[in-house]
Amino acid sequence: GQNxxxxxxMTATEGAIVQINCTYQTSGFNGLFWYQQHAGEAPxxxxxxxxxxxxxxxxxxxxxxxxxxxxxxxxxxxQMKDSASYLCAVLDSNYQLIWGAGTKLIIKP
Amino acid sequence: xxxxxxxPKFRVLKTxxxxxxxxxxxxxxxxxxxxxxDPGMGLRxxxxxxGEGTTAKGEVPDGYNVSRLxxxxxxxxxxxxxxxxxxxxxxxxSSGTGDHQPQHFGDGTRLSIL
Numbered sequence: 611g612q613n614x615x616x617x618x619x620m621t622a623t624e625g626a627i628v629q630i631n632c633t634y635q636t637s638g639f640n641g642l643f644w645y646q647q648h649a650g651e652a653p654x655x656x657x658x659x660x661x662x663x664x665x666x667x668x669x670x671x672x673x674x675x676x677x678x679x680x681x682x683x684x685x686x687x688x689q690m691k692d693s694a695s696y697l698c699a700v701l702d703s704n705y706q707l708i709w710g711a712g713t714k715l716i717i718k719p
Numbered sequence: 720x721x722x723x724x725x726x727p728k729f730r731v732l733k734t735x736x737x738x739x740x741x742x743x744x745x746x747x748x749x750x751x752x753x754x755x756x757d758p759g760m761g762l763r764x765x766x767x768x769x770g771e772g773t774t775a776k777g778e779v780p781d782g783y784n785v786s787r788l789x790x791x792x793x794x795x796x797x798x799x800x801x802x803x804x805x806x807x808x809x810x811x812x813s814s815g816t817g818d819h820q821p822q823h824f825g826d827g828t829r830l831s832i833l
Contacts, residue, residue: 614761618759640816641819643821651826651827652723652809652824652825652826652827653762653809653824654824655821655822655823658819658821660819697761697762699761699762701816705816706764706767706777706816707762707764707822708761709761709762709763710761711759711760711761712761
């Protein structure tokens with residue numbers, strides 16, 4: 611079966627750095643997406659990785675290792691507004707997105 | 720700059736009732752999707768469409784039907800609502816499924832079946 615694993619919840623301090631991990635086992639791989647979802651709102655696109663390595667976009671970076679079936683989202687200089695759920699999703703061999711359950715990130719002052 | 724618009728935002732139904740959820744996008748996207756989101760689970764694909772007049776089943780299609788009569792609209796129908804269909808429903812659209820073509824989501828419909 612297809613499976614995506616993320617920690618259920620993480621807590622971090624304002625101004626700090628946090629890394630949210632995602633491991634996947636899917637039938638094929640055509641890219642990995644990270645989305646942000648604030649409580650009661652729609653998911654919004656953060657990043658896309660299809661090749662191994664690090665993609666940096668402002669305070670957010672995303673890393674991919676296809677051989678390990680592993681990705682992480684790195685958030686720097688945390689702000690209170692970063693409190694949200696972070697969803698990892700893999701595009702499988704049929705070009706359908708398989709979603710993780712999400713990681714709820716709590717930022718404390 | 721509307722993007723993806725879902726109506727209604729909230730609805731309460733009784734078991735056995737039927738209803739239609741509406742999704743409209745103004746980005747000229749070919750692909751549209753209906754998901755449900757339940758606590759502790761990832762988004763699950765109900766049905767999707769790769770273009771006007773086409774529909775296909777996703778991971779959890781039972782109890783739902785869809786139609787894509789116009790490119791900009793994707794309708795999700797519940798024929799006979801059941802309590803297990805209580806969920807938050809999201810519609811999404813994308814220009815494709817390949818390289819760096821993210822899905823854009825509506826604000827969701829919160830549906831309760833009593």
